[in-house]
Amino acid sequence: MSSYLDPSHPSRHAPYDDVPQDITAYLRYLETIINRSPRTVNGYYIDLRTFFRFLVQYRGLADRDLPLEQIPIAGLDRDFIRAVTKEEIYEYLYYLSNQRQNQPAARARKLSSIKGFFHYMTAKTGFLPQDPSEDISVPALRKSLPKYLSLEESIDLLKNIQSDFYERDFCIITLFLNCGMRLTELVGINLTDFKDETIRIVGKGDKERLVYLNAACIGALRQYIAERAKMLNLRDKNALFVSRRTGKRLSNRRVEQIVSECLRAAGLDGKGYSPHKLRHTAATLMYRHGNVDMLALKEILGHEHVTTTEIYTHINTEKLQDAVSSSPLARMKFTPPEKPKAVPPEDEPDAPDDTPEKGEKAANAQEK
Numbered sequence: 001m002s003s004y005l006d007p008s009h010p011s012r013h014a015p016y017d018d019v020p021q022d023i024t025a026y027l028r029y030l031e032t033i034i035n036r037s038p039r040t041v042n043g044y045y046i047d048l049r050t051f052f053r054f055l056v057q058y059r060g061l062a063d064r065d066l067p068l069e070q071i072p073i074a075g076l077d078r079d080f081i082r083a084v085t086k087e088e089i090y091e092y093l094y095y096l097s098n099q100r101q102n103q104p105a106a107r108a109r110k111l112s113s114i115k116g117f118f119h120y121m122t123a124k125t126g127f128l129p130q131d132p133s134e135d136i137s138v139p140a141l142r143k144s145l146p147k148y149l150s151l152e153e154s155i156d157l158l159k160n161i162q163s164d165f166y167e168r169d170f171c172i173i174t175l176f177l178n179c180g181m182r183l184t185e186l187v188g189i190n191l192t193d194f195k196d197e198t199i200r201i202v203g204k205g206d207k208e209r210l211v212y213l214n215a216a217c218i219g220a221l222r223q224y225i226a227e228r229a230k231m232l233n234l235r236d237k238n239a240l241f242v243s244r245r246t247g248k249r250l251s252n253r254r255v256e257q258i259v260s261e262c263l264r265a266a267g268l269d270g271k272g273y274s275p276h277k278l279r280h281t282a283a284t285l286m287y288r289h290g291n292v293d294m295l296a297l298k299e300i301l302g303h304e305h306v307t308t309t310e311i312y313t314h315i316n317t318e319k320l321q322d323a324v325s326s327s328p329l330a331r332m333k334f335t336p337p338e339k340p341k342a343v344p345p346e347d348e349p350d351a352p353d354d355t356p357e358k359g360e361k362a363a364n365a366q367e368k
Contacts, residue, residue, distance in 0.1 A: 020076045023048050026120050047113035086132045104139040148281040160266040165244050171224040178217050180282035183275040189240040
């Protein structure tokens, strides 16, 4: 069964009927009480489903050669869940690292899903007497700077778009590079989200924010919407970005493909760039070239905490160079000291008398 969201209805997800009832109840709790977005809840669902499929196989209740995706877990009862141990969770993390080659960030996210579920089962509902994941530390994460396109690469990307729907794809790249929105945010934009020169963006946790559109975005939108109006097969009439073939809202995957095709046309493929890297690019260019205040950048990007935004302060190498160059000592040059002028030697004093005779007299005197 597919676990992906319906791109035409981002608030809908596949039914969670292939996992234990306690997991289904937890997912509904996340969505209705904690107000997590359907996409976030779907991620928890996939993580927990994989974990319990692993446990079934690890405990010898399924063939070792059976792919994890084929192991049924809907019938697992609360006794099975209650029997989960800390050691089994460690084995699962080892499996993720060695069998699936999950990086620390992926393992940390999957452990977070497990810890959230068992916290719900113990602290929130009291269904379990103890939490086996309570004392398990999240894998240490190596902080890395975000990958982004340079200003020159960004210009090359915009100048070399090749597409059978040029106006749409140019508009997509323009919004990514100027507004710093996430992939899901761009896909979810509706025509009714625009007002004057702003766009209403629905971010993580269904949090809304207003982002102002610059001249480049407004121009690209006008060109695309004019072409969009000529389509006779529009099915999602309120969706901003639609497929020319089906008239339906573009999916996340299709936008990823469009970005990949545009990068390839600009000679920028193979460098690890993606829609999310275009978001980093927008933030970096605003910070480096626009002197944007950190709190303002936080609001534009939709970050919950300014500490998330502060990563962009570490990539402003030009400002760091300017700061070092502005030191009052920056222009001090090495000047070798002047050598002292030669002074004519004066008459040297008589050297001490080291003759054996005087040496013996001195020794005798010392003995006396």
